[in-house]
Amino acid sequence: MFNEIFGVITFLVTFLLLVAMYRLFGKHGLIAWIAIGTIIANIQVIKTIDIFTISATLGNVMFASIYLATDILNDIYGRKIAKRAVWLGFSSTLVMIIVMQFSLHFVPSPVDNTQNALESIFNIVPRIALGSVIAYIIGQHLDVLLFSLIKKVFSSDKTFIIRAYGSTILSNIVDTALFVIIAFFGAMPNEAVFEIFITTYLLKIISTVFNVPFGYWAKSMYRKGKIQKLDEGY
Known part of the structure; x- marks a missing residue:
């Protein structure tokens, strides 16, 4: 029961921090969140x-927050800004992977006690790393496209929930499927690969269902004029 309670707390803290970044730094805070969040996830x-009662990897809540940040940028500032943020998130992950691979190849001092821990975290299996970056860039760009298409039909402020749910739920199918297939197909039994896909997608959707109110909160701050000066100040 501890993981379930702690999971709810983690969800709330994650999305409160996202809104705080927007309130403090405007659109640049959301763009930074996408870059930082992609690395963390x-x-x-x-x-x-x-x-x-299911086994799952961490990162699903953070990935859901990245999709919400992208949707807020798309809704308020337009598709061009949202796409730029997606590429920044992708570039941040790529830079982390490259730089940390160089870091791991330094010969550690005899008194160093961190090399094994760093290798466990950053010596990423090539298939998993490849699956992660490909799934991210395709899934996020698909989310931006779908959000823009849905907005042409449901464009009012009240229908943000339709745009956010529709684009994220559909793009996450592609995102999750690509990652699972590239990272695990052939290395695990097909049943296990399918189970990972279902559980990962399910947790992302649960996070998405409950995160949209934070999107409305962020949009409300923009409508009330609390963000414009921050955007103009950079």
Whole structure:
């Protein structure tokens, strides 16, 4: 039961921090969140936990927050800004992987006690790293496209929930399927690969269902004029 309670707390803290970044730094805070969050999520995904009677990797809540940040940017500032943020998130992950690989190849001092821990975290299996970056860039760009298409039909402020749910739920199918297939297909029994896909997608959707109110909160701050000066100040 501890993981379930702690999971709810982690969810609330994550999305409160996202809104705080927007309130303090405007659109640049959301763009920074996407860059930072992509790195964090790719580190979190290494850890496996049991929650609600299923085994799952961490990172699903952070990935859901990245999709919400992208949707807010798309809704308020337009598709161009959202796509730029997606590429920044991708570039941040790529830079982390490259730089940390160089770091791991330094010969550690005899008194060093961190090399093994760093290798466990950053010496990423090539297939998992490849699956992560490909799934991210395709899934996020698909989310931006779908959000823009849905917005043409449901464009009012009240229908943000339709745009956010529709784009994220559909793009996450592609995102999750790509990652699982590239990272695990052929290395595990097909049944296990399918189970990982279902549990990962399910947790992402649960996070998405409950995160949209934070999106409305962020949009409300923009409508009330609390963000414009921050955007203009950079």
